[in-house]
Amino acid sequence: MDRLDTVVGELDALVDAGRLTGFVCGVRQDGRTLIAAGGSRSPDGSALDPDTVFPLSSNTKPVGGVLALRMVELGILALDDPVATLLPELSAPRVLTRPGGPIDRTVPAGRQITLRHLLTMTAGVGWAGEGSPLTVAMGERQIAPGPYPPPMEPDEYLRLLGSLPLADQPGVGWYYHTSSDVLGVLLARATGATVADLVADHITGPLGLADVGFTADRERLPTSYGLGPDGGLRALDTVDRFAHPPRFESLACGLTSTVSDYLEFLDVLVGGGVVLGPQYVEAMTTDRLTPRQRADAEGFIAPGCGYGMQVEVRPDGAVGWAGGLGTIGYVDRRTGRGAAVFTTQSYDVPGTAEALDTVWALLR
Template sequence: MHAGGRTAVEPDSAPMAEDTQFRIASVTKPIGAALTLGLVHEGLLGLDDPVTEWLPELAGHRVLTAPDAPLTSTVPAVREITVRDLLTMRSGWGVIFEPTPLQREMARQQVSPGPLTPPMTGDEFVARIGALPAACQPGAGWLYDTSMDLLGVALERATGTSLARLVADRITGPLGLASTGFRATDPARLATAYLPGPDGLTVLDPPDGMFAAEPTFRELSSGLVSTAPDLLRCFTALADGGAPILPAASVEAMTTEAITPAQRDQGVPILGPGLSWGLGTGVEIAAAEPWQAPGAWGWTGGTGTTVRVDPSRELVGVLLTQRGMAGPQDGFDSFWSAVATA
């Protein structure tokens, strides 16, 4: 474990410490997947259950005739969306890079994926998504992010329990992760978050900002705050077979490629070389970079965080920074290369 630098760019800011908290952004997704698969293992829901049982706002949803079609050019969905569709990012809603009518309307409705939590409740988020046509049929295409937020609301409704309590009871409690949750336990320990730009770094969220209070919308896609020791403990538990939060078979299912080659190609702008998608986490399928290895898995967060499990090297690595990513491929190759070499 190594902590370097300071918690903010100001020279009088506190030095970084091992227990400094970070907004881990999309590193939340594998933790959310583990939570979901634990509920599946206990029979509280099934991977192939239609989510309209808990998200009736998505019942009878429409699908665009083409991803760039006008919002009025739609056809009925050929089937209902399932829990598996949400874990595999195949609901039909998500990140759209091209300037399409759906992309513009998602931005107008404030439901586009981004670095901070949408300013609404989870119920309102689902309602706004359900009122929009999907870009593709359920299970047909890979679109990043939105599915996991829909899943989080589904889990709350399916169990009658808040996402914060589910995470506490089923993930952080059993593993003893005292510094992981949907808000900073002590804002004084929370590092300032920055975004890079042409004129340098700008503040995305200060320590007393959005993550200093209970959120109105707990995002399963990107809502957690955590520390390096907590994440090492969590992902090491999963790497060692999943106990006490998951059986080994569930970890294997989670970390096995679950999308088609065509869907993987569709996701390349986000996934990058050598990487595909399992159930809520990235999975490596080829050594496109020297540090990669088929069978390794993990994910990165847009706020500058990354976690990777590499069974071939018997390692679990965590890097938490406060510099947000400038784009999907503004990644951590140099860090993972150094780790693999070591």
């Protein structure tokens, strides 16, 4: 408890200094969870409480990894089977002759995209660099990586994505985010169920997580803030976005959760529990990056760290991820201790990164 008190003091100091609007943080170990909250729902609003439901942004990705590996465990999918059987939009992709090059200079893909490629972010789809022709083209089609789900139906998303070339040959480079959205479409088509039903049936239901989902009660959602053009806080429309069912149930960025429920989910990454067999947890939390892919991932993963299947893998035994709307959650697989810090402001706001870095003190 002393460790949590110390971190709460640091976060409260950021609130008092005007660098942080609000936060909820917590630790969990051996089935016991401790939660604390500070700051407010808005600069002049009511206090945040421990049961606040936050938009997770990219903290959704580990949930997608667990769900996909559960489908492998059940024999519905196989890691190295081509996804084109279920995703014909990606059956004959073209590939840029040079990552970051013109999108009209392409060659045929040398291999098929597999589920393993999607899970490890090596499918050749994703963040292709600021200002690159492929990134611009994805933005024009509203399918570029970002903190919110694509504003369209899944079939339309795959059609638009399939109309563009891959940034790289499958299995060669590491490209962030988009693979997770493709993953959700794959799982839905493989099972005939919605992504929301799959999450409920295989993760949140078995774990008893009542507050993880694709929608949330707007009264429990805080106002989230980004950086405005004048350098001040700019209110984001996250409450309206997550108070209504989305057109696209995204495993890249679409879920909401309380800190308490997310900490319980992180327990799965230690031993699997009732959700996933230990061998699949081991597969998910093992570093998969080649030297080339590790270079591609620079800026997304910390120096000296790796990436498994939808999670960062740290050399100290911690695995997890962070979200661009100001959330982070990791668990130490050696000790079973999990920690999470959720804030009400995005990464680009001064003070957010400093707040999220306190998660490492909670894990020790």
